[in-house]
Amino acid sequence: MPTIVLDRRALLVAILAAFVAFLDGSIITVALPAITDELGGGLPVQQWVVDAYLITLGALILLAGSLSDLLGRIAVLRIGLIGFGIASIACGLAPTAELLIAARAAQGVAGALLVPSSLALIMGTHRGPAQSRAIGLWTAWTSAAFIVGPLLGGVLTDALSWRWIFFINVVPIAVTMLLMAPMRNEPAAVRTPIDGWGAVLGALGLGGVVFGLIEQANYGWQSPVVIVPIIVGALCLIGFIVRQATAQHPMMPLSLFRNRNFAVGNLATVAIYAALSLSTLVLVLFLQQAAGLSATASGLVMLPVTIMLIAFSSLFGTLAGRYGSRWFMTAGPLIAAAGLLSMLAIDVPFDFVPQALLGVVLLGLGLAVTVAPLTSAVLGAIEPARSGIASAVNNAVSRISGLVAIALLGAVVGTVVDAAWLDRALLLCAALLTIGAVVSAIGIRRVAEPAEVEAAAP
Numbered sequence: 001m002p003t004i005v006l007d008r009r010a011l012l013v014a015i016l017a018a019f020v021a022f023l024d025g026s027i028i029t030v031a032l033p034a035i036t037d038e039l040g041g042g043l044p045v046q047q048w049v050v051d052a053y054l055i056t057l058g059a060l061i062l063l064a065g066s067l068s069d070l071l072g073r074i075a076v077l078r079i080g081l082i083g084f085g086i087a088s089i090a091c092g093l094a095p096t097a098e099l100l101i102a103a104r105a106a107q108g109v110a111g112a113l114l115v116p117s118s119l120a121l122i123m124g125t126h127r128g129p130a131q132s133r134a135i136g137l138w139t140a141w142t143s144a145a146f147i148v149g150p151l152l153g154g155v156l157t158d159a160l161s162w163r164w165i166f167f168i169n170v171v172p173i174a175v176t177m178l179l180m181a182p183m184r185n186e187p188a189a190v191r192t193p194i195d196g197w198g199a200v201l202g203a204l205g206l207g208g209v210v211f212g213l214i215e216q217a218n219y220g221w222q223s224p225v226v227i228v229p230i231i232v233g234a235l236c237l238i239g240f241i242v243r244q245a246t247a248q249h250p251m252m253p254l255s256l257f258r259n260r261n262f263a264v265g266n267l268a269t270v271a272i273y274a275a276l277s278l279s280t281l282v283l284v285l286f287l288q289q290a291a292g293l294s295a296t297a298s299g300l301v302m303l304p305v306t307i308m309l310i311a312f313s314s315l316f317g318t319l320a321g322r323y324g325s326r327w328f329m330t331a332g333p334l335i336a337a338a339g340l341l342s343m344l345a346i347d348v349p350f351d352f353v354p355q356a357l358l359g360v361v362l363l364g365l366g367l368a369v370t371v372a373p374l375t376s377a378v379l380g381a382i383e384p385a386r387s388g389i390a391s392a393v394n395n396a397v398s399r400i401s402g403l404v405a406i407a408l409l410g411a412v413v414g415t416v417v418d419a420a421w422l423d424r425a426l427l428l429c430a431a432l433l434t435i436g437a438v439v440s441a442i443g444i445r446r447v448a449e450p451a452e453v454e455a456a457a458p
Contacts (some may be wrong), residue, residue, distance in 0.1 A: 009179060010125040011134050014118040016176040017077050018138065019145045020084060020169055021111035024053060025277075025399070026149030028104075029284040030295040031162035038162070039097040043415055047214045047406060050281070052101045054403035055210055056108030057115075059203035061396040062251045064112040066194055073117040074185035078177070080113030085173045092166035116392035119379070137314050138375075148306040150284050151299030158296045195251035201240040202251075206400065208233020213407035252393055256382060264443030265329075265378035266394055270401040271436035272333055272370060275429040277402025278409065279340055279363075282425040289417045291350040301356055308364025309371070317372030324446035325377035328369050330437045336366025337433035340426045347419050366433075377444055405432075 032046040039045070067076050087106040094100035122134045156164040212230035219225045244250040257263040280302070287298035320328050339362030345355045375394070382390040413425045 009183065010121050011137065013077070013176055013179050013183070014121045015138055015141045016172050016179070017081060017114045018118040018142045020081075020172050020176075021057070021114040022142045022145040023149050023152070024088075024107060024111065024166075024169065025050075025057075025402070026145070026280060027153040027165045028053075028149075029281050030150045030154040030288065030299050031157045031165050032285070033288050034157050034162040034295065035097075035100070039094075039100065041097045043410060044214060044218055045097045045101075046285075047409065048101050049097075049104055050406055051210055051214065051403055052104040053108040053111070054399050054406070055207050056105045056203070057111045058108075058396050058400040058403050059206045060109055060112040060199065061115060061392050061399065062202065063194065063199040064116050064392055066251050066392070067113070070194070072185040073121045074180060074183050076113050076117045077121070078180065080110050080117065081173050081177055083110030084114065085170055086110075088166040088169040088173075092163040115395045119375075119391040119395075137317075141310065148303075149299075150280065150302050151296070151306070154295035154297070154299030158294050193249045195243070195247055195249055198240060198243045198247060198251040201236045201243055205233045205235075205237035205240055206403070208236060210403060210407045213404070213411060216411055252396075256390060256393060259381045261325075261377050261381040261444055262390070264439060265325075265374060265381070266397045267443070268329060268333075268436045268439045269374065269378070269394060269397045271432045271439065272374070273398040274401040274405035275333075275336075275340075275432035275436070276367070278405040278425060278432075279429040281406060281409070282413070282422055282429075283343070283346075285417055286346070286419075286422045287350065290419070290422070291346075291348050293350065301352060302360060304357070304360045305364035305367065308361065308368045312365070312368035313372045316369050317376060320373035320376050324444075325373035325380075326440060326444040326446060328373035329377065329440035329444055332366045332368070332370030332373070333433040333437040333440070334366070335369060336363050337430040337437070339363035339366060340430045340433070343426055344423055346422060374440075 028050055032049065035049060036042055036045055041048075064076065064080075084107060087103055087110055090103040091100060091107060094103050119138060122138055152168075153162075153165045156162075156168060208229040208231075210233075212226045212228075212233065215229075216223075216226045221227070241254075244252050244254050257266075283302070284298050287293045287301060288295065293301075316328055316332075339359045341359075342362060343356055343359035345359075347355065350356075378394045379390055409425075412428065414421050
């Protein structure tokens with residue numbers, strides 16, 4: 001099969017595999033009211049249905065990056081796709097909130113296998129300017145999946161049932177498996193042992209802290225049900241860092257962070273993706289629970305964001321490969337923050353054009369300017385041999401930042417969904433985006449000339 005055909009097939013497989021994982025991080029948002037109407041539980045169950053997925057995804061994505069480098073990207077992708085399909089069916093069939101949350105956690109385990117392997121597959125099959133374009137396309141479609149999720153989820157919830165937002169995953173998974181059939185797996189020549197203790201400490205740390213943050217709304221900060229998990233989780237996270245500093249084969253080599261662009265890019269990722277995850281959730285919840293929109297209508301409100309991402313992310317990825325990522329990572333979050341500030345006009349009764357149109361267009365443009373250059377800056381700083389783990393670290397940072405932001409929603413913004421609640425959330429998200437812009441402007445450096453991109457780009 002010609003190399004160009006293999007490259008296109010690899011790119012399509014990478015996009016589809018990651019698309020599924022990113023889609024399920026956001027498609028759930030518009031279905032949350034319908035889920036709690038049927039299964040009960042209120043806001044805590046809504047938070048857990050979102051965060052159970054993000055906890056296991058964020059906690060295990062580093063381990064998955066190591067597995068990708070060790071066992072081969074194609075093998076790990078196949079395992080992840082099969083597991084994701086089974087877990088999705090379990091979510092759709094769940095008769096109780098507890099079983100749905102457990103199935104969502106299983107989805108996160110499988111999703112963790114998909115994201116780093118998919119991006120590492122692109123970096124292993126593309127070189128030079130083609131890599132920048134491929135990263136731009138991957139970023140556009142995976143980011144679009146995060147934004148288009150509420151629209152697709154709304155249509156399925158209103159037309160059929162919230163359960164179909166999970167059953168629908170079977171279709172892209174089957175297509176991806178067919179496309180992968182002729183592709184050869186290429187495991188690493190040197191098999192490095194997996195850091196099991198690191199994986200356990202990371203999962204317990206995240207799970208404990210997030211459990212406490214979510215349940216404080218039910219029990220209060222003084223309750224042992226809240227305090228004990230947070231303390232145990234914090235100690236486990238400290239143990240995780242110590243383990244990574246001392247282990248012979250760490251799952252998250254701290255040496256990666258000695259690279260300036262990698263460290264700064266991940267710091268910017270924390271602020272930017274926390275804002276993206278939180279703003280998407282609060283907008284959808286407000287539009288349904290306060291403004292009375294249907295699930296489909298609330299998803300349609302975010303459609304311009306998806307359009308802008310798909311239309312422009314590849315362009316800005318290419319430009320970042322040519323001119324460097326710094327100023328794109330500075331301007332993009334500021335444009336997105338301006339969009340969120342303009343959405344302070346949203347109120348009840350809701351009127352899309354005067355209240356939200358400008359905001360969602362600016363948000364979409366800002367994200368399109370930001371996401372591909374951010375990915376290129378972080379991954380372009382690391383040598384290709386460690387592309388799997390570098391991709392895993394950055395994706396773990398983005399998922400965990402969203403996870404913590406959502407877990408803190410009740411404590412920081414409140415639990416009564418009204419216009420004042422939305423305003424507080426939007427102001428917080430705009431501030432986070434501004435922090436991301438400032439960090440990027442100060443910290444990101446252009447470390448390679450265009451002629452050197454072929455050797456340095458992921």
